[in-house]
Amino acid sequence: MSVPIALPRIMRIGAGAVADIGEVVTSLGLSRPLVVTDSFLVGTGAAEQMIKNLETAGLSPRLFDGTVPDPTTASLEAGLVAIREHNSDSVIGFGGGSPMDTAKALGLLGRQGGEMRDYKAPRINVGPALPIIAVPTTAGSGSEATQFTVISDSESDEKMLCPGLAFLPLAAVIDYELTVSMPPRLTADTGVDALTHAIEAYVSKKANPFSDSLALIAIGTIGRVLRRAYTDGHDAEAREQMMLAATQAGIAFSNSSVALVHGMSRPIGAHFHVAHGLSNAMLFPAVTAFSVRAAESRYADCARALGVAAEHDSDASAADRLVRALTDLCRDVEVPTPRAYGIDRVRWDELTPLMAEQALASGSPNNNPRVPTEAEIRDLYAQIYG
Template structure:
């Protein structure tokens, strides 16, 4: 098998890397970036500090902060207008997964126009698009290194997976200092998100030796540091380890794929406004238990990397220990069920057939070791609710 690999051209990784953002953009021959961020980062002053760095480098940035959690097609219109008004030659995604997804979508729409539903999977988008420079502030989505964006169709509530090299950032600046203020709940959800990326990249039907090595490294790092970062947000060693692992997991799944957890997670986010990392966490143990029988050796490797099993365990035993470890991790990090989170049971049951249909339509379940039927997905939704 020949693996087709795509990575950002430039990666700056380490404490203080954000101070070099201006140099990165100048080195790419760009001058007028639109900084796509959110109201929270504007309110904390982080966006102002970032733009000050750009001004100091002689650049001409403009800030667009009207992004929304789980961006929608309706939320993109103001961003396209801001691009045009600023005559932007590039887009900086500054924030968590939602500003990053917004930035990637705007970069494409700013050049090609149209509607995001025109670009959803299975279409592979190769461009043209404005250059994207990614500056993550959470350790989880890995979006700074992936060729994917997720946008919800405002008309249908479908969470659309859009993919292709057009969405791959040209550069990524990964600075752990930007994550130090993450609260425990966000630390947990984004950390489990990164772990899901790494495990799904490794067990995916599209896995390859390049993605495998990054996935296993990320799994091991997360196993050693996620609980530490959750318990003590000031633990700089744990924070830096999680930041690097999230980027490694992002590169891994961008060059392999995600699978059933992500396919089922997106409809939960679209219909019930559950954050992406949290909806992954709600699903992760049950979907893994459903899938292990089809690839015990691959799941066993994940268990050993995580520290949940040893070389002395058989593959079947190690795979089972992975499922148990994920259940314990979600318990330790206080991951709620949909019921505990406040999702209405009647609405959950009513929307389950549609969610199963949307999960399958995304294409991600086809990469799973066990390719599920719609009925099996509905059963998994019922199983995790309470």
């Protein structure tokens, strides 16, 4: 049986690649891009430099810096106005996962209209959409190479997974030098996010040989260098390897799937405004422990790739080592529990049934090696709280 594989048409990877943005856009026959970014990159001057690079190439860009963390349907409205006013023929997502997810949503809505909730899973969206060029500034989301976007419904607080080729960037420009200024907390959260992508892609029921190879490479790289990047943000080699691994993990899960961690993570982000990578990290060890017996050999492969188990270790032993290694990693990069993060226990318990319902509705838990019941998801939320 064949496996459908989808990748960006063009990828520029390496130090200084962002300076080639004008050449990339021109090569696609585009001329009026909307640059979607956030106030942070405006403040650093990076957004202004991108606009200059595009103008130097003879293009007519416009800047939209209204992206918000964990973008909402309400936050898209001003971007759609900017697309119409500028008569944009493309959208550049410049930043972390939130600007790239915003750019993807604007690309679809800018062509098709409607409401974002019309496009959430299980609907598969194939277009039409404005072409997307993705330029990540964090090493984690992998959104530059995925056929997904995640947008929160401003009315219901549901964090909606919206899948399909309409959201796959046409081009990705991947320059690790853009990540050197990331603070330790963001480095950790995005790094654990990338590791989650790689491991979930490998153990997913939709895994395939193509996604497997990239997932295992990414797992090994992240295991070697994430702590280094967290400890010393100016470690150029660690930054470069983390950036590449995050993209590889993104390609892997885009062509396989994510699973239970992501299904449970989205409601935490929506209701408690926890960054996506951090909410994944809060869940990662406990969900892996819950799932590991259902796919011991696959989790054992991950442990060996991560460097925490040897070839002669039994699969059961290696899988257990993986759970311990994830627990140790989250401790070393100081991932807080929901309680330590400041989330009220009463509110957490009150929302747990709704979060469990939303996690299941996303479809991601069905890809998990062990498919949970709603009661088991509620129990996992209780386990990780404090």
